[in-house]
Amino acid sequence: MFPKAFGAAVALCLAALGGAATAADTTDAVKIAAGKAYFDSTCHRCHSVDADKKSYGPLLDGVVGRRAGTFPGYPYSEALQKAGFVWTPGALRAWMEANDKFVPGTKMRHVGIEDPTVQDFIVTYLASLKK
Ligand code: HEC
Known part of the structure; x- marks a missing residue:
């Protein structure tokens, strides 16, 4: 369901950085960037990450x-x-994979992200946001 080109871009990015540095920080930075890209294409239309912006x-x-x-204030x-x-x-991984099974009766539409790598990218991105 994700564009192949995107996966290729991530792979290229990982390859480029992988040789240059092995620091965990670099790995995290790559995961956060990849997670943001997936988040922007899959979640952002319904979810804001900016308290100043209203979202569905x-x-x-x-x-x-x-x-x-x-x-x-959110009407859950x-x-x-x-x-x-x-x-x-x-919990976030299980939710992304099958939110309607994880919490039956939720009003969030099923997103079905089954790839554990993509789940990991998105969770790393969400965890990197300010609290
Ligand atoms: C079509 C709109 C839509 C999309 C796309 C969507 N969500 Fe949601 N999301 C919702 C709604 C609506 C709720 C509130 C559900 C409820 O009250 O049962 C929700 C709730 C959540 C919650 C619970 C938050 C809390 O405060 O308890 C999380 C976590 C979440 N979504 C993550 C995601 C992630 C990650 C993605 C992308 C992979 C995503 N959502 C994609 C509409 C969406």
Whole structure:
């Protein structure tokens, strides 16, 4: 479902940086950039990461470590309001893969990101945002 060219760009980018530096920071920077690109193409039309911008879905800035269904003022489904868990990287992966199975009754449309690498990129990007 993602353009092949994008994967190629990421691979190129990884190859270019891989030789030059092995620091974990560099790997993270690449993952964050890739995650942002996936986020922008798959999630951004419904989710803002900027508190000054209104979005159809809840703001995702600071979502890692936040209790599900608790962003102030957002009209969550009853299902998510009652979910009662905290968004960990693992919970976010399960949500991206099958949000409607993870929290039955959610009003978020199924996105179905099954590739663990892509899940990892998006989670790393979300975790890098300010809280
Ligand atoms: C078609 C619009 C749409 C798309 C696309 C979308 N979302 Fe959502 N998202 C929503 C809505 C609406 C909710 C609120 C769900 C509810 O209340 O049950 C939500 C809720 C969430 C939550 C729960 C936040 C909280 O405060 O508990 C997370 C996390 C999330 N989305 C992540 C993502 C990610 C990551 C993507 C991209 C892979 C994505 N969403 C794509 C509409 C969307």
